[in-house]
Amino acid sequence: MSNADDVAAVRAVHDGWFAANVGLDVDKMLPYFPVGDGYLQFNLNGFVYRGAADKAKLWRNLSSIGVTITRIEDVTEPEIQVFGDVALLTSEGEAELVLPSPTGKLESSGATRFRNTEFLRRDDGAGNAEWRIWHMHISESAPEGQLKYGTE
Structure with a gap:
């Protein structure tokens, strides 16, 4: 497989993962x-999830109380670097979630900007050479208008 093919395959994993977020579709995710338990995520909610089953439990529980993601997209072109059987994808995105308000009513979060780092391996955890996300770190972007360098 050429590097261009690997970049395309990694991008397809990223795009598919993002699509699965809409509606918190566990089966698509x-x-x-x-x-197995090799996957590790530092989630936007501040918690750590170990293994896809742990992440699936989060999604199922959130869905059961009406929490969902209604929109998620990249706002910058993802940067993808492939190093043999590992890859690094970084991007900036925006999502809209339905979450409980302080009163408990489910409401839109509005646009939530975030940064995303995905570490992928050409390994499905069962010995097959298929690209999978093994680690992800998502954090909220700085608010609009904040001074990037403190004084300017």
């Missing part, structure tokens, strides 16, 4: 992560 699981194929983008390795089987």
